[in-house]
Amino acid sequence: MTATITDVARLAGVSMKTVSRVLNNEPNVTAKTRERVQAAAAELRYRPNLSARGLASSRKFLLALLYDNPSAEYIAAIQAGATEACRKRGFHLVVEPIRVPNGEITTELEVLLQRLPVDGVILTPPLSDMNALKDVFDDVKIPYVPIAPSEETKAKVPSVGMDDITAAEEMTQYLISIGHKDIGFIVGAPDHSASHLRKTGFLSAMKAAGLDVPQNRILQGDFSFESGKACAQKLLAGADRPTAIFASNDDMAAAVLSVAGKKNISVPNDLSVAGFDDTALAGVIWPPLTTIRQPIHDMGSRAARMLINGVTKTTEDIPPLMLEHNIIVRASTAPPARQS
Amino acid sequence: MTATITDVARLAGVSMKTVSRVLNNEPNVTAKTRERVQAAAAELRYRPNLSARGLASSRKFLLALLYDNPSAEYIAAIQAGATEACRKRGFHLVVEPIRVPNGEITTELEVLLQRLPVDGVILTPPLSDMNALKDVFDDVKIPYVPIAPSEETKAKVPSVGMDDITAAEEMTQYLISIGHKDIGFIVGAPDHSASHLRKTGFLSAMKAAGLDVPQNRILQGDFSFESGKACAQKLLAGADRPTAIFASNDDMAAAVLSVAGKKNISVPNDLSVAGFDDTALAGVIWPPLTTIRQPIHDMGSRAARMLINGVTKTTEDIPPLMLEHNIIVRASTAPPARQS
């Protein structure tokens, strides 16, 4: 059998409670006693039983990551960050893909949350924006941290994110700076607030440069490769096409590349293409994508840390944690060969 | 407060134990009693406490997925399959990325396993092949199912996988059938047994067709995009180059595409490229990749099911579960324009 806390206590010649104190780094233990207990625990290869801990206290040493199938790369990065933060503090991460059909919280989700023995939940877009979720979480009393939520949500609960508007502005400014005047823009999924913010950034930078943006240069996508393809097909249909396309994520930018390839439009000579996210995909396609590096990994680890540290439990207002971004220039963008 | 089993028992007018029986689908309960209990549980919105369950019994309702950073897409697919199977049976999935430096099991891993309160573990390549792991798992008495393990491991423990040799043969035969005679092959990471099997399949199909494979047509990669790039650069260096390249996974095939793009070698006109896995990447790059569809998602769900059903606990020999594959022909392959 594996050793229990009483075994350790016996070997160390102290009480159960003292062992517990040492294990949980609580005060009121002599350095000497502490050492003795640690030695005993090591000797018996003692590992605390998480179920017992979870039952006796309310700490479960478990966090959950809820996601609604955005890009696999995006989730993988969040997950990597979160597991890293968890590992350092003895926590584990449970992953829960959930589909929220037409924005309706399902009973399924409520049931899931009620029986999920976790100390906190990380929410990814578009889940991070769902107002109805706040009530559900408050109801089951589980702290949560939304990643990249809307301005509205940001005001209510601690969150982590980045400055999508500024990032989109910077990319647009860069495209303008190398000579583009006619730039197409592919919008992300409407239920992600980042979509609106990025569009806002694009428009504001265009306006600031005195550049006009006709209606037909703005197309609605949903962050999927397929949607990017459909938008690119429209944007690249006739002779009157933009000299650059800025897509709201890398998947859609890859789709633009794919459509351009099929139409024998050379990138970046005849068309510049920019993405957003800097997922692994960006470096792996040809030509490699100019994009915005989002600190996705960090978002995951910071969200996990906030939950573990109990930041979300304080009543004070915690300002949203905004992480840095960078613009990454690769081979998919260049000055335009022709003026439109 | 959330309702407990005693609340349900009181409301249903039965004992705790009877409620427990109903919840766990145990026999010896009248249909009538069963209904009454279920009604009471529903009314109180009762959710069993997993920590308490885990403490009282040995069932934790938790499975773990251990992985050592192969492609994000690959892990995402396994994870999707596993979570799906878990959801259906009231289980949850804990994810644990682990690095196993130069094939050495670390104490860190042992400690992790000892304190991880799970009913079973899913192992992905290259972890699935590590002989030392068997001892560790036997030691901590946690059942595990390796995905795509070596022949050696297959003989010892229940596992899920596919027929890598036949799949590689089929792809090679397809390339030969459309006219290729000079085919380059990029091998996967040496510590993945699938790498050897795929190479074996390639060579055997070439031999069966009476085709010679010079040494310089076989290059060693490691499944990463970068390694694929290095191999492609060698393969495509001079005028004496193959008319087709078969890479052992999609990431490396994408790298071949990328190098070809840079060198202005047109795919599939001047060069055919085939991959293996059919990850999301394959359909997203230009041109879309001819590849082998691996049932990765299914592998994840079958592995989870085996663990949940306790298949791995029986002493009988369970034959490895071999799942079907398909060859997916897309635009990256075509008959060769020139004969080499």
Added chain:
DNA sequence: GTGAAAGCGCTAACAT
């Protein structure tokens, strides 16, 4: 077919 009692391994609250 059903129930009563005894823990599972740990921590919380209260001694000492």
Added chain:
DNA sequence: ATGTTAGCGCTTTCAC
């Protein structure tokens, strides 16, 4: 600074 006593919510004997 350390120990004692109760549980946490459930499943497991073993009675009935």
